[in-house]
Amino acid sequence: MTLETLVEQLDLKCKCCWEKLKAIEVNGGYAGDLLSDVMANSQAGNIWVTRQVHVNIVAVASLKEHAAIVIVQGANPEKETIERATREGIPILVSDLPEFQLVGRIYQLIGNG
Amino acid sequence: MRGDPVLRVFRCNLHVHTCLSPCGDLDMHPGAIVEEAVLKGLDVIGVSDHNASENVGFVMNAARGKPLTVIPGMEVTTREEVHVLVLLEDLPTLSLLQQYVYDRLEGLNNEEVFGLQPIVTEDGDVEGFNQRLLIGATTIPLEELVEKVHGLGGLAIPAHIDRPGFGVIGQLGFVPPGVPFDALEVSWRLGIRGGREKYPELSGYPFITSSDAHFIDDIAKACTPMMLSEPTLPEIRRALKGEGGRFVMEDAC
Numbered sequence: 494m495t496l497e498t499l500v501e502q503l504d505l506k507c508k509c510c511w512e513k514l515k516a517i518e519v520n521g522g523y524a525g526d527l528l529s530d531v532m533a534n535s536q537a538g539n540i541w542v543t544r545q546v547h548v549n550i551v552a553v554a555s556l557k558e559h560a561a562i563v564i565v566q567g568a569n570p571e572k573e574t575i576e577r578a579t580r581e582g583i584p585i586l587v588s589d590l591p592e593f594q595l596v597g598r599i600y601q602l603i604g605n606g
Numbered sequence: 607m608r609g610d611p612v613l614r615v616f617r618c619n620l621h622v623h624t625c626l627s628p629c630g631d632l633d634m635h636p637g638a639i640v641e642e643a644v645l646k647g648l649d650v651i652g653v654s655d656h657n658a659s660e661n662v663g664f665v666m667n668a669a670r671g672k673p674l675t676v677i678p679g680m681e682v683t684t685r686e687e688v689h690v691l692v693l694l695e696d697l698p699t700l701s702l703l704q705q706y707v708y709d710r711l712e713g714l715n716n717e718e719v720f721g722l723q724p725i726v727t728e729d730g731d732v733e734g735f736n737q738r739l740l741i742g743a744t745t746i747p748l749e750e751l752v753e754k755v756h757g758l759g760g761l762a763i764p765a766h767i768d769r770p771g772f773g774v775i776g777q778l779g780f781v782p783p784g785v786p787f788d789a790l791e792v793s794w795r796l797g798i799r800g801g802r803e804k805y806p807e808l809s810g811y812p813f814i815t816s817s818d819a820h821f822i823d824d825i826a827k828a829c830t831p832m833m834l835s836e837p838t839l840p841e842i843r844r845a846l847k848g849e850g851g852r853f854v855m856e857d858a859c
Contacts, residue, residue, distance in 0.1 A: 526687075526777075527770075527776055527777060528776075528777060528778050528779030528780075529770070529775060529776045529777075529779050531779070532779050545686060545777075545778075547686050547747070547748065547778055547782070548782065549778040549779050549780065549782050552779070552780070553779050571747065
């Protein structure tokens with residue numbers, strides 16, 4: 494499934510890199526707020542769901558070649574986070590849903606990839 | 607012009623909790639902390655409870671006339687849930703930080719779940735209980751906290767960076783570059799030499815190690831000896847920077 498479809502289906506707000514949504518395929522997901530854990534266990538092409546908004550999330554997503562980062566609970570990413578994500582070409586999406594609900598809905602749509 | 611001041615070794619443990627921390631043992635009252643620190647030959651302790659500071663002045667009172675210097679501090683939980691050891695020059699400055707932290711800390715403590723948060727004087731009298739949720743996280747971003755602490759003339763040191771929970775590396779994957787931390791703290795289990803081996807990429811930062819004591823027996827479990835002219839915050843800052851002959855004696859940790 495493309496990111497664009499996910500964004501439409503889940504009513505996600507796109508904070509940067511919207512021009513890329515059409516071309517990026519999502520192959521599965523990972524949820525986590527401990528960035529060390531996400532670095533160790535997530536996979537390339539995953540959509541990463543988190544409540545962290547610190548700029549380090551972009552570095553982690555870039556390193557792991559994630560499809561995108563979804564920030565839950567309507568939290569606002571820091572300015573520096575969006576700037577860095579724009580530079581690195583990592584889409585940042587925001588959902589108003591809590592993490593559990595959002596992950597459930599993504600799973601319904603794409604399974605485990 | 608006078609000669610250079612005489613430098614000597616000060617045994618510093620800059621991260622000690624009191625009973626005010628919900629996870630701190632109730633035996634960690636000001637008098638007992640000072641007694642144990644003096645007994646174990648420490649010269650300097652930093653007192654830092656989670657997001658709170660009501661017991662710091664009482665520890666300073668307890669140390670009056672004793673061969674022990676108490677540096678006022680706090681272990682602040684940022685919104686990323688990173689624990690940062692903050693050390694400040696004096697109590698008025700600490701109260702400024704305290705107000706800033708309390709304005710950004712929500713919730714009330716549940717004593718049965720998290721533990722008591724007693725405010726205890728140097729004489730062992732219980733003055734009251736802090737009702738706030740000290741175990742919680744503030745809404746302060748990490749970088750903003752560092753800026754605030756520096757504005758107050760203090761030191762900001764990410765605590766126990768090697769621990770999986772609440773350490774900057776566990777929470778944020780790596781130490782965010784470009785943030786002017788004054789040092790990084792490694793836990794006593796790892797020690798500074800262990801920390802240097804484990805984190806060669808962090809060689810640009812000063813390291814300290816502390817006991818992060820929550821129990822009285824742990825107070826002297828670790829210390830960071832520093833070459834200083836006197837046991838003050840500005841001298842500790844100079845040692846972290848390696849200025850004027852002051853330095854952190856890493857080989858002894």
